[in-house]
Amino acid sequence: MSPLHLCLLISTGLFCIGLAGALARSNTILVLLGIELMLNAANINFIAFWRFGPSPVAGNGMIFVLFAIAVAAAEAAVGLALIIAVYRHQKNIRLQDSTTLKG
Amino acid sequence: MIPALFLIALLMLGSAAAAMLLRNLIHSALLLIVSWAGVAAFYLWAGAEFVAFAQILVYVGAISMVVLFAVLLTRQNQIIDTVIEPASRARAATAFTVAACVAAVFSAAILSTKFHPAAPEAPTASVKEIGLTLMNEHGGALLIVGLILTVALLGATILAATDRDEDQSQPSDAALPPKETP
Structure with a gap:
């Protein structure tokens, strides 16, 4: 088994932990963090393919990851702001209770 | 080189799994910070130093603070949380089944793929x-x-x-x- 296989298996593990967390937890913050874990797993794949690819172009995988990290940061900020807005409205951040889109 | 990778993976996956299993939100957030630091360690291991430092700055430094603030701002009394409803148990079981199936499919796909051999020297x-x-x-x-x-x-x-x-x-x-x- 090559290092590339190992890296991909590790990122699979991280992705599935994030998926399980995002599906199982009822706290909105933990669901968002599960999604962040899945994004991190995707970034690990980019770096793994850049490092162990057959003919890596200098810096290509790293550029991908840098942009992905920037977009993930924006997503986390907006997500947490939405959570705080929902909390102010409902005094509660359980997903089961956020069933209406009423203003 | 490979033992270091196993150590990093253990740190990363262990803290992520513990974070998703714990019921205390603050502990979960702190463990997730450890997990993100583990991802940064993986980037260092793979020779992507710049990305590792970007990861530390953005995730360990910035997003962790935002998450901790959100956890503290939306804190409620813990008494309600101690009771686990049967519905959420069922949902957790379904989630674990789905995640295990996805993991099995991905692992089978990865293990059955033959990748091209890596470039002789590591990219810098x-x-x-x-x-x-x-x-x-x-x-x-x-x-x-x-x-x-x-x-x-x-x-x-x-x-x-x-x-x-x-x-x-x-x-x-x-x-x-x-x-x-x-």
């Missing part, structure tokens, strides 16, 4: 090269990312900002039981 990218690539080839994308970040952070501020008038004039429907008119 100095900070200067990365900067030149970002500014030359990907200059447009960099501008768009800056725009996205600005718009997203402004939007986040507006979403989370308190609206005092609205809070006082119309209390939320969920917080108060509906009043019956006599």
